Each structure stands twice: as structure tokens, then as C-alpha cells.
Amino acid sequence: VPASGQSYAFNNVQIEGNQRIEPGTILTYAGIARGETVTAGELNAAAQNLRSTGLFESVDIVPSGGTLIIRVAEYPTINQINFEGNARIGDEELGALVRSTSRQVFNPNVAEADVTAITEAYASAGRINASVTARLIERTENRVDLVFEIAEGGVSEVERISFVGNRSYSERRLRNVLDTKQAGLFDFIISRDTFIAERIAADREALADFYRSRGYVDFAVQNVDVTLTRARDGYLVTFNVEEGLQYRIGSVSIASEMPEAPVEEFSSVPRLREGGVYSPVNIDEDIARIERRAIQLGIPFVAAEPRITRNPRDQTLDIQYVLSRAPRQFVERIDIEGNNTTLDRVIRNQFTSVEGDPFNAREIRESARRIRALGYFAAVDINTREGSAPDQMIVDVDVAEQPTGRLTFGGNYNSDNGFALVASYSEDNFLGRGQGIDFQISTSTRNRIFSFDFTEPNFLGRDLSFSLGTSYRQTNNDAALYDTETFRFSPSLGFPVSEKGRLSVYVAAEYTDIYNVSDDGEDDPSIVIQKEAEQGGLWATSLGYTYTFDSRRVGLDPNAGVLLRFGQEFGVGDTQFIRSTALASAETKVFNEEVTLRATAEGGYLAYGEGSSRVTDRYFLGSRYIRGFEYHGIGPRDADTLDALGGNAFAVARLETEFPLPLPSEFGFSGGAFIDYGSVWDLGEDYGAEVLYDEFTPRATVGVSLFWDTPLGPLRFNFTEPLMAEEEDETRTFELTIATTF
């Protein structure tokens, strides 16, 4: 390399050894023009520039007299890349990891980085002793094939997990708190058992959370020792824990360092009670309630900080929430990106924060949850960065859209209607406006249904949903020798009436008809049906409302929830009726949130002022209300023709529980058990027929269910045994339905 300090002037530059890259290109990369006076330092810089392009194996710049010689050797170009010896991870996946690509110049340090990337991929898949080497195969025209040879090595599994120092909880209880289970029966499927360093770190965290949320403030995992089994294909993992003492809550108080936030306004807010077991989760919930209360009072920038004083004598902790001024931060802008079809306003509507408002991290998380709940996006991530001033925050919302429409032509089966051919089109985000459309036609042996529903969730840009439902249902009840036809059209408006309550008001027009009543003398349908059919097709118009109170909508305790629904529909015009329906359901999770208990009571009563009910109006309880019976299985029945006639009133109660099964969670199976109790009764006008079970005659079923979370959605298999049933009821022992939450 030329001695520094000297300077050279060249009248021409000679470039040697380049094959693909043109002299002009090399000159521009080197940054030397012909005829310039150049110092030695600049020559070095030029050589360095050329090397940094990654295109050259070697670069020499040699001044000789008036000419400057730049001698380069180009790296070969990659013709093809392939992987050998990989079974656990496919070529496709490895291809994505590797940065070298065909047609690019081969670069040894890029290839080296690829080798480490592949080795890491295998390590995190649990094959820590996999080895990878890169090899070049010469090709014509200075090209090479890059081959990654992979020796995967055996899988390292966790054979046994044991604990030392656990006094309050059994080894079995702790084991299922941890992720890595012992090497189970199906180890070839489950990847969870493989031994991964970060997984053990996650387990230490899981143990700490488990103990701390049960009052063990001083819990610590002393160390985790890991020994290799003799056969070197598995590990023995032992967690040495120090539980410490269990602490309960002592006094709970509030102090305020902010004149604008007086203590009296907040004293009733914390739910933490003296004597309860200490848990960081409850403390976080109290802080959330206090901050929410501050917003309600219109006091921005209030932070509640828990100060804990420990009294070891009686193992209690005194909690004091101190209200202090939080740093002043504002939302400068909310920038939304990635919404290819969804309109900006549909996403922005989910924010209660407006640009210029005080920045409230909890509020932003809530909005993120609401945006995800829309179901239009595969991924929604929101992060914040500083804006044009230190106290100005810019909220970046990056969404990745997913198809939100389903166009299906096919068949479906359910226990009430049997097999049905279905053509359906539904779009949850119609034209990106957040509107929902659902259009279905289905024909089965029992009925033909056509339905069209439309919903606009932000009608007139407000938190006001407008929906339109039309349905036409034609049933040919082959068992009961008559056909019915029902057409219903109902627009409705839904809006919040309180923090957790929503009211929907609607008008409805319904046309019902009973026809094809066979009257050939031997097996005619009940006289009631015949009389009702004589009234022919009837129009009924009605107004109605439904009030729903859902405590989970804003509830802080995600595990428990109460749903109340009460609605009335008033028939106006020639048929005057009042149909009242009510539902009350409560759910809670117990045993470390693994077991769900749910109790539901549901009822309906149809009272007529003018005219009387018909079989198309009355209640027939399907499996959605009470399980273990066929669709027309229970309720008032004509004594001699045994036609099910339906009832004007129904009341059911359901007690259910859902619990995990001792199967690996990857399979998506969980179990359940339930007791259903209830009845449908009160035929109303019986036209002189002798009617069985017209009064409240209770039925009861007990059953177990199997839930299967398939990639297409949750399925539910019910196996039922009727405890109380009447002689003429039509029972059944198996049902297949979609598992729905209430």
C-alpha cells in the first residue's frame, strides 16, 4: 500500500480482473475520477469502498507512474442454493432464514451468518447438538452452487422435573404450572417437551407468578440444576425453591400528593379487603380502578402508586395507594397504516382518545383490544413514539388485514335439522366500511331457510348500530303432517345506555301461514293445528326492545361475568300480543382459572290480547334451550294424534361446568358436564282437544360434553341422559353443535 503523505496525479486508470462489474461501476464505487490528484489516504479509502460493496474477493490499488492500476477479483455468483440432511425443518423454512440468494454474488461472511442462523433455528427447535457447514460447488462461468450440509443430531428431551423446598404445593400441582411437561407418550408430535434454555427461564417466571399471586411475597427460585441422562438424549431438571411466608393484606388506605385529587373522592374505589391473600394482580386492578375514577372526575395525569409496608410479626402487608402527578403527556397524532381496504374512520372509531387528549396508556390498550375484536385484521400492533415535543406522543397503529368474507356452497349437519345444503355469503367488513352482511340459503329434509342480515355498527358516525334482518323459513314437519311458512322483516337500532348496558329497539313485520294440512281421515294432525290453519296466512306487526347488561364489557375481573337480557315485543294492529323474554347468566372461573362454572336461567311468556297464538308463534325448545330432547320433543301434545303443539311459556335453567382434560393442550380437547332443567307449557286455545302436558311439567337432563377446538372453530359433542321425561317425550342421547359462549 502506498506510503501515506505522498500524493499522485493520474492521467489514466487501468482496471484488471473484473468480469461482471464494469470499469465505470468500479470507478464510481472507488470514488476516483481520472486526472484528479489523489493522496495515499484517499487511495486506501477507495480500496475500502470497493471492499465494502461485498462484491470483491480481493482489491489492490497500485499506482505505477502516470497510471493507476485497480486489480480486483470478483466473488463468484451463486447459481443455486440447496440444503442437505434436513428432516425436521423443511427447505422452504430454511430458505427464508438464509440471506444468500441465487443470482447474488457469493459472500463468505454472509454465508457464515447463514450457517449460524440455521444452527440457531435447530437449537430453538430443541436440537442443540445440530451442526451445519457451508460448501461450494464450482460451476462454469465463475458460478458456484452453495450447499448447506446439516447434521440434525438427536432431540434433547426433558425426562423428569422435580422440586426441592416446596412445602405448600405438591410437585404435581407445580408441574402443571410449568410449560415443559415430562416427556409424554406422544413425544414425536409435541415440541413442548424439548429442552430450551429460554423455556426454563419462562418456567422460573411462571413459578414466581404462581407463588406471588398467592401471597408468597419472598418466593424465589434459588437455582435450577440440569443434568444430562446417561444416554445423553434427555435432561433431568430440578427446581430448588424458597417459598418464604404467606402474607395477607393488612390495612388499605389512600393518600394524595395532588391538591386537585382529594382523597375522599377515591376512598371507596379500592376493592382490596383486609385479611385477603396478598396478590399483585389485585393491586393492579385497584390501580386501574383508581385511574379510571380520576378520568371520570376529569383530573388528568393522576398516577396511583402502591406503597407496601410489611409487618412480619403478624404476616400482613399494609397497602397505601399514593396519588401523585404523572408526567404530562399528550396524544399528538394517531397514525394508522396497513389498512388496505378498511377505511381509516372504522379503525379510528375504536379509539375513545382523540388527538390532543392526555395520553392514557390503559385507554390505548383498550382501543387495541377493540380493534382486534373487529376481526378484520390478522395482526394489530400499536406502539408509541415521541412526537414534535417531549410531552407529545405519536400513536402508530399498524394493522395487517385478513380476508373477512366467506363464500361457501356446501352442506352442514346439526342435530335439530339433520343434513342441509347451504349456499352462503358473509362479509364482516363490507367495502372496508366495517359493515356486516350475511346471506344464507339452506334446504334440509325438515326445512328451507333463506336469511339476509345487514349491520352498520357506527350509524351516523356514532356508537349506534343499525341492523336489518329478514328471514323466510318454510318447514315441512313430515312427522306432523302439515307445513308452516314464516317470513320476518325487522330493522333495529342498538345503542349504549350505560357503561355496561345496551338497549336495542326494533320494529318487525311477520307473516305466518300453516297449510298442506292432510285431512284424509286416518292420520290427520291435531284439531288445534287444523283450526289454526283455517285462519290462513296472517300478518303481524310489532314493536320491541331488548335490554342487555354485560358486566364483562368493562369488567376488570376477566374471569367472572354476568349477562342479563330482558326484552319485550308488543304486537300492534289486529293481533295484539306481548312476548316477554328474559335471560340471566353468570359465569366464573375457579381452580386457578382452569375450571369454568356457568349458571343460566332463561324464560319466555307470550300473552295475547286480541287473537291467540299459533304453532308458528309458540315455543318449541331446541338444544339451545334444553339438551337431550328432539326439536319437537317436549311440550303440550295432542293426546290422540301426539302432535307437538308448542307452548306459550317456557322456563329453563342450566348448570354447566367446563374443565381441561389431562390431554396435551395442543389437541384442543376439553371436557364439560351440565344439568338442564325446565319445561314448555300453556297451549292457550285448545279448540276442545285433549292436551297432554299443558301445565308446567318439569324435564331434566344430565350430560357430559367434549369440546374440540378445531382450526375451523369450536365444536361441541354432547352425550345426554334424561332424568325426568314424560312418556311421550322424544329424547335423544347425542348432539353435535357449535360451542358458543353466552
Add this chain to the structure above:
Amino acid sequence: CVAQFRDHGYIPSTQARASLAVGQDTMETIAERVGTPTTGGVIRGQSYYYVASRFRHYGLLEPEEVQRQVLVLDFDSAGILRNIELLALEDGRVVELERRVTDDNLSDVSFLAQLVGGIGRFEASDFVGSE
């Protein structure tokens, strides 16, 4: 039903407002002490506006601004505070917004494009009828 109230924007507290000194405080000292203003004037560097409003949400009615405070801080050309004023909701004027919009010559997503997107996607409810 129950009316719900939501507060938006920000205005310095009464104590903070009392500390503003006309003729001494500058744009920088004010922004530092009481926070960056919610908005400013058409021409920058002349005035700070802090705006805080309370909206009443009641059933299906349009959310209504029921309370608004606008703190107006005017500065002279040297950026020294010249005048403080507090406006309320009544000082605002009812304005009929113009319906016309400058066309952004972007075609909306077509119905057909979305329809095609939905072919072949299934969900459990497609196989197990609900009612």
C-alpha cells in the same frame, strides 16, 4: 338511561393559569411549565390555544359538547406573553359544515374484489348449522 360524560383535550389547572405572567413568560417557559398547547393559530408563533371540552353521550343521540374552555395566550413578535383570555362554549359559533369534499381520485375497493377474496374460506358454523 344514564348519560355518560367524556372529557377531551387539556387546559392547565386554575393554579397553573394563575402563574402565567403577562410581559414575562415566553412561549418556551409556558410550554415547559403548563404543557404544549392543544393547538395554535394559522400563522405559527403568535398564539397558544389550550382547549378542553366535555361531551355528553346519551343513548342514541349524537354526542353533544356540553362544556368547553379555550385558554387563549397571545404573544408579541418577540414571543413574550401579551394577553390571556378564557373563552367558553358560548363564545363559539354554530357553523354549518360544507358537505363537498376534494376528490382524492382513489377508487374504493370493489365489491367483486372482496367477494372473490372470500371463496373457499370456512368456519365451523358452515358445517354445523346453529338454529
Add this chain to the structure above:
Amino acid sequence: CGSDLVESRPALEAFTPEEIYQRGEVELADGDAEDAAYYFGEIERLYPYSEWAKRGLIMQAMAYHRDEDYPNARAAAQRFLDFYPTDGDAAYAQYLLALSYYDQIDEIGRDQGLTFQALQALRTVIEVYPESEYARSAILKFDLAFDHLAGKEMEIGRYYLRRDHYAAAINRFRVVVEDFQTTSHTPEALHRLVEAYLALGLPEEAQTAGAILGYNFQSTEWYQDSYALLTGQGLSMEASGDSWLAQIYRQMVLGEWL
């Protein structure tokens, strides 16, 4: 189903680069851009050091672009710029790179992120290859993409205006008036400022916005709307207050715009 061609693609090792290039041109002429791109790509793989590799690479970028396979078009154009930055076709490669972002804007109309990338790529064409034949159309497309960004700011500004969040709306419209003043949205932004400032009870600001609108966009309907609005409120169109007048004079008459 995949493209039928995949099985029938003959092993090209036996052909000279020129023959493969011609085969690519034939495919392109038949309107089968995807296959053309495949053939041009093969030249680069099999004969990377031949003269045909360079020409094949730029044709590959163009073919992918015509096939609307924008990611591949970008990759090919970028490879050309890496290997042949000083080549005569480098301007075209950079332009193709910019077009591959720009053309996606129509397809993904709503997304802001992509528009930024298009603007940056177009700016490179304008600044690095000012004399090239593509600079002029790059400037045209740059303005359209810029206009599209202003449109998004306006969309959000109107969202807040309609919901009476006047301060938030004002901030958005001010961004348009300050950073996007050459776009078609500026007159409307100024009128929206008149509306928002009036609603907030700041008539002087409304008049200032109206005055700037009046001076620069007298012929637009927006000016009529502001005029009606301001005079309807008993306010004159001139800016009130002395020092502002001086500033408005400097900006409007002397052209030191905002």
C-alpha cells in the same frame, strides 16, 4: 393450480444467453410477462458475466412490473442498480423501482406507509437522474402521491371536525396548509380552518385563514364558502389586527408562503 409453464420449462443450460434472451422477448411480445421474466432471470443465473445478463436483468424488472409482480420487480431493479449503477439503463431501473411502489398505491389505496416509500423512490429518480427521460414523469407521479398523502390528512381532519373535536381537526388541516401547500387540498384545508376556528370562537384566526384563501385561491368554490361563512357571521374578509396584516402581506405579496 400454479402456472402450467413450470413443468414444461426446458432445462436452459443448453441454450446460449442470446437465444434465451430472444425467447424472453417472444414471451413478452405474446403478453406472457411472467414467463418472460422467468427466461430473462435464467440468463442472469446461467451466464451472469455475459453482456446479456445485464440486458436480461433490466428486462426482467420490466417484465415483472408488467406482470404486476411488484416485489420481484423491485428485487430485480435493485440488483441492476447494485451491479450497474452507472449504466445507461440505471435511470430506468430506479424509475421501475419507484413505479413498483407507486402502482401499488391504487391497489392498496388506503395505506399511507406505501405512499411514503413511493415518494422516496420517486425523489431518488428526480434527484439522481434529473436529465433522464423518466425524471419528468417521476415528478408528475411524485405530485400525485404527495396529493394522496394530503388527502389522508384531510380525511382525518374532517373525521374530527364532524365530531366537534375542533382542536384535533385544526392540527390536521394546519399540517396540510404548511407541509402540503402545493397539493389540490390546500384550499379546502384553509376553508376547514375557517369553519373550525369560528366554531371554537376565534374569529381573527378564521379571518386570517379566509384572507390567505382569498389571496391565493380566489377562483375556488372554497373561497366562496369561506366568504359566505365569514360575512354571514358579520365578519369582513380582511384580516383584523395590525401585526398580522404585516405578516400576511409578507407571505402573500412577497410570496414567502406560510
